[in-house]
Amino acid sequence: MQRFEGRVAVITGAGSGIGRATALRLAAEGATIVAVDLDTSAGERIAEETGGSFIAADVTDEAAVEAVYARTVEAYGSVDVAFNNAGISPPEDDSILTTGIDAWRRVQEVNLTSVYLCCKYALPHMREQGRGAIVNTASFVATMGAATSQISYTASKGGVLALSRELGVQFAREGIRVNALSPGPVNTPLLKELFAADPERAARRLVHVPFGRFAEPEEIAAAVAFLASDDASFITASNFLVDGGISGS
Numbered sequence: 001m002q003r004f005e006g007r008v009a010v011i012t013g014a015g016s017g018i019g020r021a022t023a024l025r026l027a028a029e030g031a032t033i034v035a036v037d038l039d040t041s042a043g044e045r046i047a048e049e050t051g052g053s054f055i056a057a058d059v060t061d062e063a064a065v066e067a068v069y070a071r072t073v074e075a076y077g078s079v080d081v082a083f084n085n086a087g088i089s090p091p092e093d094d095s096i097l098t099t100g101i102d103a104w105r106r107v108q109e110v111n112l113t114s115v116y117l118c119c120k121y122a123l124p125h126m127r128e129q130g131r132g133a134i135v136n137t138a139s140f141v142a143t144m145g146a147a148t149s150q151i152s153y154t155a156s157k158g159g160v161l162a163l164s165r166e167l168g169v170q171f172a173r174e175g176i177r178v179n180a181l182s183p184g185p186v187n188t189p190l191l192k193e194l195f196a197a198d199p200e201r202a203a204r205r206l207v208h209v210p211f212g213r214f215a216e217p218e219e220i221a222a223a224v225a226f227l228a229s230d231d232a233s234f235i236t237a238s239n240f241l242v243d244g245g246i247s248g249s
């Protein structure tokens with residue numbers, strides 16, 4: 001059975017990592033994919049591979065985000081799934097003592113404000129349809145103290161959790177589900193870049209994963225597909241952990 005047959009999914013950060021794997025997964029299950037990314041060549045590639053389309057946009061730009069959903073509905077008639085996933089990780093030591101205000105603001109903009117904007121402009125279309133599923137990418141670090149020294153990142157993901165919970169409750173009676181998905185460490189360019197700069201950090205992080213390995217992007221994509229599908233029809237306002245058991249250990 002094709003769970004996403006006839007459904008349209010907008011995926012931010014679809015050019016790489018988790019977003020890319022999810023675009024491939026949802027497309028394989030029948031969805032029409034609208035890939036959104038800053039990176040034009042990666043975005044065009046995933047659009048070609050999924051048979052969908054690509055919109056080059058910066059998810060921190062309100063007018064650009066509004067246009068993404070308007071163009072999607074104009075082209076395909078609906079937006080059934082919004083996977084708000086684009087994000088960045090601060091490259092250097094991001095402790096409270098060293099993080100400057102500009103770096104802090106940038107991380108909040110890309111990781112949290114973008115989710116606010118995507119929800120703000122996806123929701124009116126979903127309300128009109130009387131249905132929709134939103135999945136926002138948070139992180140396991142949002143609910144764990146001392147898991148990382150990345151304070152701006154951790155705070156931004158905590159905001160994603162709170163926003164998702166609030167919207168999930170608020171829109172449940174309108175047939176719209178909103179969930180946060182919290183991955184553990186995943187083998188994506190984002191993580192590889194971070195650990196290349198600090199290999200010991202990778203080893204330290206790995207110690208906490210009961211499976212003794214990091215996730216592959218496809219393992220996160222499978223969970224996104226579940227949450228975005230009707231199989232998760234009674235799940236909203238949740239924080240869905242796909243962290244290899246880190247938070248349980």
Ligand code: NAD
Pocket residue numbers: 012013014015016017018019036037038039042057058059060085086087088089110137138139140182183184185186187188189190191
């Ligand atoms: P990635 O770097 O592989 O992919 C992120 C994509 O987002 C890139 O294609 C990039 O071009 C795009 N992007 C970045 N800023 C953008 C912007 N302003 N506008 C539009 N597109 C933008 O990263 P990933 O590891 O796949 O991470 C995806 C999400 O998962 C992020 O929100 C990240 O915080 C979260 N996450 C990742 C991990 C991990 O270990 N990789 C763990 C937990 C949570």
